Amino acid sequence: MAEARKIFSSGKGSFLLTLPKNWVAENGLKSGDVVLLDIGRDKITIYPERGEREKKVARIDYEGSTLDSLIRRIISYYLAGYDSMNVKIYNDEQRNAISIASEILIGFEIMEDLGEEIRIEVFLDLNRLKPEDILEKTSRICQSMFSDFCRAFTEFDKYICSTIIARENETDKLHFLILRLLKLASDYPDVKKSLRLEGKTMEFQTVVRALERVADHAAKIAESLLMLQKPVPELCELVDFSGDMLKTAVISFFKADAELAEEVLQSCDDFFKNEEDFYGYILSKELKEALLLKTIIDSLFRILGYSSDIAEAAINLGVKEQ
Structure with a gap:
């Protein structure tokens, strides 16, 4: 107030x-x-002026939790910036939840297992972590997915599809890490300054969420292609265009280039006018194949939408930096 x-x-x-x-x-x-x-x-x-940020400690006692609900609870504490968690364990499912969480959260380490309680510490050096670098790494992973898609679509390579799905897990890790850093930056002005996030927090959050969703849809496309068990070269045009728009949108964001971002938005708007042509392609297919192809096309157009979100964030950032 x-x-x-x-x-x-x-x-x-x-x-x-x-x-x-x-x-x-x-x-x-x-x-x-x-x-x-x-x-x-x-x-x-x-x-x-503080020499060190005060350590945040949480005690998690959630007897009725399932594997998924406990994972969600642990992730929420991680994103909230907690440095230490003491988790009460009631069954093997909850113990497995902690093991899974340790695999998807960067810096998350199990330090002490007392049987009925597990102590977790988060080790992250804020001096070495810069959201811009992590965001750039996330965008490179997403773009690498698209660079492999065309070969998967023309040759149906199972290995490529499997690697795309695996890379989606890596983007999840980076996504959670950036969200944690953004939360710390919003709570502590000195952290915001050291992470070089002054005036950029909202735009970074928009872009990292968009990239995480892009990776999710890329994995969904790969899974659908594996179920199709055959190439679909007819969709390469849509794949290439979606990949190009994503790459250009990310470039416009890192350069805070509003004009380039406007080009992305206009190109996406123009391309959306041809959306019905791609859906028309599946009408002659059998039901199972048509549903899988629809999933692929839906995801590719969703990715175009997320590229537009990134471009809009680039425009907002460009205005702020004038």
């Missing part, structure tokens, strides 16, 4: 502003302590 405070002159061109007493007490500050100022164009953010 915004709070109005008066500015006082202290002479010789300096000005004074008092700090709220409750805020000072809640942050453990006293007279003589140092605070840091993050000075922006039209605002100043004040935050305490």
